[in-house]
Amino acid sequence: MLGTVQLGMVAALVVVLVPMGMAGWHLSRNKMLFFSGALFISLAVGVHLSTPFFPSSLSSFFVSSLSSAVVVFDSRRHSCLSLLHDVVWNLTLSDSNSSSLHYHKSWSWPNSSSSCNFQTLSRSDASDLLNGSWIVVAGDSQARFVALSLLRLLLADSNSFDSAKVDLFKRHSDYQTLIPEIGARLDFVWAPYADNLTDLVAAFRRRSPPDVLVINSGLWHMLRVTNESDYALSLKKLRDSVVSLVPYSPELAGDGTRSQAPALQPHLFWIGMPTLINSMLNTEEKREKMTDERRGSYDRQLWKSKLLRQSGGPLLMLDIESLSWNCGVRCTEDGMHYDLPVYEAAVQIMLNALLIDSHQKL
Structure with a gap:
């Protein structure tokens, strides 16, 4: 699992840093955008083709994390709904x-x-x-x-x-x-x-x-x-x-x-x-x-x-x-x-x- 995560981090750095470096070499904006887009598409295709070989624990990790977040969100939302009527009254004598x-x-x-x-x-x-x-x-x-x-x-x-x-x-x-x-x-x-x-x-x-x-x-x-x-x-x-x-x-x-x-x-x-x-x-x-x-x-x-x-x-x-x-x-x-x-x-x-x-x- 760690190898897969590290691979993803390297890919992200390549997509971000290589175009930035090329911009430093004073390439035109159109050329830089073209190269960046081509690089991103190539990496995306590579990740898609290799996805079936990723450890199953990786996908289950993200699914379980998302499910946990939804459960916490729902639990808190219903808890707040149940507290809405817990109000405190203050009655002050104003005139007699x-x-x-x-x-x-x-x-x-x-x-x-x-x-x-x-x-x-x-x-x-x-x-x-x-x-x-x-x-x-x-x-x-x-x-x-x-x-x-x-x-x-x-x-x-x-x-x-x-x-x-x-x-x-x-x-x-x-x-x-x-x-x-x-x-x-x-x-x-x-x-x-x-x-x-x-x-x-x-x-x-x-x-x-x-x-x-x-x-x-x-x-x-x-x-x-x-x-x-x-x-x-x-x-x-x-x-x-x-x-x-x-x-x-x-x-x-x-x-x-x-x-x-x-x-x-x-x-x-x-x-x-x-x-x-x-x-x-x-x-x-x-x-x-x-x-x-x-x-x-x-x-x-x-x-x-x-x-x-x-x-x-x-x-x-x-x-x-x-x-x-x-x-x-x-x-x-x-x-x-x-x-x-x-x-x-x-x-x-x-x-x-x-x-x-x-x-x-x-």
């Missing part, structure tokens, strides 16, 4: 009066995540990442808050954001907007049930899908249908529809098991249900039906459906439950919808996941 307390809410990734180089993307960075993209956010009010948080990050002035907020929060309606500065389009689709999402994905199969698809379902089904088995069936149909939307390739899941993950766009995300604080829910029907026990049962059906990438499916979870739980009761007024920083954290997690998946940083 006789009737209420007001807290400034901020969050950050802990120092233990520093090796992954997570970053809170600025408007400029997020605009560069999503430049020219078509983004679709579909689902219930939780998805609407995610769409609002993304618009707050991307829109250049407060007047544009205030106008978008009014239009976006028209009850049970769809919303579309263009962000001409970056040539991006954002659609919000009101689709509170998994069957609505299945129909939406089926429509995408008949045309080009969006670059980023962010969806959710569960709260309305829990309140209006209240049937875990029916929810499980609708999630299975949704998974089958999503899987048929884009090609998939085998990839290691976050827990080290073999799974299926998206190889090409669109980038797919699932917005998890928030922490439900039963005593704060604003109607008797919600307090009766949206219990911790039922919420746990719905979550189990979601994981069993293999819709999430973390359980072998196509969509990466944006874990609103953990984000809202860690922010706590001071971040919600109705026990279901949380203050905007919770959803802004989810958006930053999504953007960092996009960077990791596209190998733009680790």
